[in-house]
Amino acid sequence: MRLSRAFNRSLWVFHFNSGSCNGCDIEIVAAITPRYDPERFGVRLVGSPKHADVLLVTGPVTHDMRDRLRRVYDQMAEPKLVMCIGTCGQSGGVFYDSYNLDGPVGDVIPVDIYVPGCAPRPEAIIDGVVKAIAKLERLEGEQG
Amino acid sequence: MSNGTKKGYSVPIGPIHPALKEPILFTFTMNGEKVEEVDFAPGKAHRGIEWMGMRRNPVQIVHLTDRICGICGVSHTLAFSRAVEQVAEIEVPERGHYVRTIIAEYERIQSHLLWAGVAAHELGFDTLFFLAWRVREESMDVIELLTGNRVNYGIIQVGGVRRDITEDQFPRIEASLRYYEDLLGKMLELFLHDTTITMRCRNTGLMNRREALELCTVGPTARASGLNLDVRQDSPYAAYGDLDVRAVMPEQYLGEAYGDVYDRIVVRLLEVKQSVEIIRQCLDMMPPGPVQFETKIPKLLATCKKAVGEAVGRVEAPRGEALHYVRMDGHENPQTWKVKASTYSNQMSWLKMLRGEQLADVPIIVASIDPCMSCTDRVTVVRDGHSDVMTKEGLHRLSVEKTRRLMQ
Ligand code: SF4
Numbered sequence: 099m100r101l102s103r104a105f106n107r108s109l110w111v112f113h114f115n116s117g118s119c120n121g122c123d124i125e126i127v128a129a130i131t132p133r134y135d136p137e138r139f140g141v142r143l144v145g146s147p148k149h150a151d152v153l154l155v156t157g158p159v160t161h162d163m164r165d166r167l168r169r170v171y172d173q174m175a176e177p178k179l180v181m182c183i184g185t186c187g188q189s190g191g192v193f194y195d196s197y198n199l200d201g202p203v204g205d206v207i208p209v210d211i212y213v214p215g216c217a218p219r220p221e222a223i224i225d226g227v228v229k230a231i232a233k234l235e236r237l238e239g240e241q242g
Numbered sequence: 243m244s245n246g247t248k249k250g251y252s253v254p255i256g257p258i259h260p261a262l263k264e265p266i267l268f269t270f271t272m273n274g275e276k277v278e279e280v281d282f283a284p285g286k287a288h289r290g291i292e293w294m295g296m297r298r299n300p301v302q303i304v305h306l307t308d309r310i311c312g313i314c315g316v317s318h319t320l321a322f323s324r325a326v327e328q329v330a331e332i333e334v335p336e337r338g339h340y341v342r343t344i345i346a347e348y349e350r351i352q353s354h355l356l357w358a359g360v361a362a363h364e365l366g367f368d369t370l371f372f373l374a375w376r377v378r379e380e381s382m383d384v385i386e387l388l389t390g391n392r393v394n395y396g397i398i399q400v401g402g403v404r405r406d407i408t409e410d411q412f413p414r415i416e417a418s419l420r421y422y423e424d425l426l427g428k429m430l431e432l433f434l435h436d437t438t439i440t441m442r443c444r445n446t447g448l449m450n451r452r453e454a455l456e457l458c459t460v461g462p463t464a465r466a467s468g469l470n471l472d473v474r475q476d477s478p479y480a481a482y483g484d485l486d487v488r489a490v491m492p493e494q495y496l497g498e499a500y501g502d503v504y505d506r507i508v509v510r511l512l513e514v515k516q517s518v519e520i521i522r523q524c525l526d527m528m529p530p531g532p533v534q535f536e537t538k539i540p541k542l543l544a545t546c547k548k549a550v551g552e553a554v555g556r557v558e559a560p561r562g563e564a565l566h567y568v569r570m571d572g573h574e575n576p577q578t579w580k581v582k583a584s585t586y587s588n589q590m591s592w593l594k595m596l597r598g599e600q601l602a603d604v605p606i607i608v609a610s611i612d613p614c615m616s617c618t619d620r621v622t623v624v625r626d627g628h629s630d631v632m633t634k635e636g637l638h639r640l641s642v643e644k645t646r647r648l649m650q
Contacts, residue, residue: 115265117287121312121393124356128382128392131359131375162286163265192309195297196290217312217393 108140109231111181112150112174116167116203118157121217122184126154129220136224147173152230154223155209158186158193159201171207177237179230182209183223185216192216250278253601266613272601280596284589292579299574300326300400300546301539307566308394310581313356316349317559318566318581319398324479324555325568326400326576330546336481338402338533340524343481344415345388345397346557347517347524351422352381353560354510354517357612358433361507364605365442370432377425384418387411401535401542412525419518426515433507434495443504447595447607450501457594460587461562462509463611466492467501473558485523490516503610510612547574559584561612585613602643 115123130136130143144150147170159167171180180203185191187203203209210233213226255268265286271279291310295303300322307322308315320342327334334342359374382392388407389395397403407415433439449459454467464471472489474482490512492498492505499505536542552569562584569578588611595607 115287117265117289119309119312119315119394121309121315124312125393128375128379131379132372133376133379157287158289160286160288162288166265186309192306193289193291193294196294198288198290216309219392 108142109152109227109234110142110144110150111152111154111227112144112147112170113154113156114147114167114170116155116157116163116187116201117160117199118184118186122156125217125220126156126183126223129223134220134224136227141227147171148175150174150178151234152179152181152227153207154181154183155187155203155207156183157201158190158196158199159203159206161198161200164200164206167203167206177234179210179234179237180207181211181213181226181230183213183218183226185214188212188214255604268604268608270596270601270604275600275602277596277599277601277604280593282589282592292581295579296575296577299543300576301543303576303579304399305394305396307581308396310583312393313353314349314559314561314564314584315394316346316398317557317564318583320346320480321555321557321559321564321566322568322579322581323398323400324557325553325566326546326549326555326570328553328555329551329568329570330400330549332401332535332545334402334535335532336529337406337531338535339481340528341403341405341407341533342398343485344407344521344524345385345395345403346480347520348381348385348388349395350517350560351514352378352385353612354514355381357510357560357609358429358507361503361606361609362433362439364609365439367436367438373432374429377422377429380418380421384415387414399534399542400546403533406533407528415521415525419522422514422518426511426518429514430511433511434504439507440504442603442606443502443507445500445502446603447503447599447610448501449591449594451499453594454501454591457591458587459562459591459611461558461560461584462490462506462513463562463588463591465489466499466505466509468493468499471563473556473563477556479555479557481524481527482520484527485520487516487520503606506610506612543574546570548572552578561585562588585611589613 113126153171153174182188182203186193187201189202190199193199211226211229213222215222250271250273253270253272267283269281270277291306295306303322304319307318310318355374355378359371362370362374385395386392389397397405449467451468454464454469470489470491474487475489490509492508495508495512549570550572555566557564564584565582567580568576571577591611592608596604599607
């Protein structure tokens, strides 16, 4: 992948746990720690959605977290992308018949990139981020 | 509010957080920098797992129990399987017990290193956080080799395990054990003889023996306060009965227990060493034979279906005792299933530990019980009717600043 001129800054991600089992969350953290080290490309986790380009959502969206997920999404500045990490955010996965789910994530906020797996490997998550970079560039290019 | 002139204010933290932890909402009543009262509202990650389980059969449930928690899934699966095995009178083959023990101990190594990293991060010591997570990858590699997965291993089945550990995997396991043995001295040095960590963690988040007992704490949190409790030692399961397992107490390292955050670090790091020893004993003693009571799933289900009765399965998870209660009434699905995870027992100790502490110490104290669900993303400080928003980074900065002040 060639970085175009539109790629004028590093990619910052915000991680949102919507009631996951923690499996995907620890794989996300594993993905940012030294074995994979995407920080050398400027990819890092940030503490506020207002700073982030990409929202990583894990978990099947429990009832309590639905509004919060919306609110966090609304706080992010354009252009923004949403990545849904893990099977349970895509279909409910193993929790498909639970009474407390308002998900999947795609029903609550628009999702751009899905990374399936329960839990996906860090490599898969990084691959998703690479796809996110490509898409963000396109969006930025369109914005001029 | 301590007196009429100073106005107290409240600080909600959570439930959304940027990394590492799960959603939970804390509300602190503050006086200046001091925490006066604490309240918390868990339940944000409630997925109704027990309800779903009561509509599934035991073979399906083991995959659900794996996903109760992605970090200590094996412990839950093991506790659940043990309960069902007792009800259905299933005899797990000897070798199955040993494989279970080895996987459970690898999970403990992985979980404690993960925690050590998180704790370092909460103190503002990110170099150590990255180091801990880098060395953790070694255990993840072995777990992947043995089970095929990095998280949610799916290896434990009612009646045994789904995969055997073969001779040709022994050298790789042995290499990882040696890796951790060599490393442990360094980790102890870095964590326990570092001035910053000592200053931040000594006498922080105190809980004495009596309080730990009264609050029914379990696992490393209880042991750090001087309670000699460990399910592996007190009522051995799997292969632990054959092995030499003693609860790790902080005084073994330092001669006395304070019951503070520092002692919780001591206990967890020493348990990594203990796990290495347990795995080594298992490798030496592993008997030959099958690893699963019944490999044909329909037959296994038929056995479970006939079962009538109730049982409790207890397991020492990395965070403390996990307990599963199962009642079967001759149907495929359990009639009742109740899970008590270790954090459930430990979380009330937060109230005791946090009262009277400074806001900057909140992250490390909350992390010190290794909660399996947690907090700090954004703090809204409401002061005299004005509100301003503080991110987790802000809180993190407070923590780092405190470290700096102490260093001067
Ligand atoms: S996809 Fe699987 S591993 Fe990831 S949060 Fe959901 S249940 Fe856990």
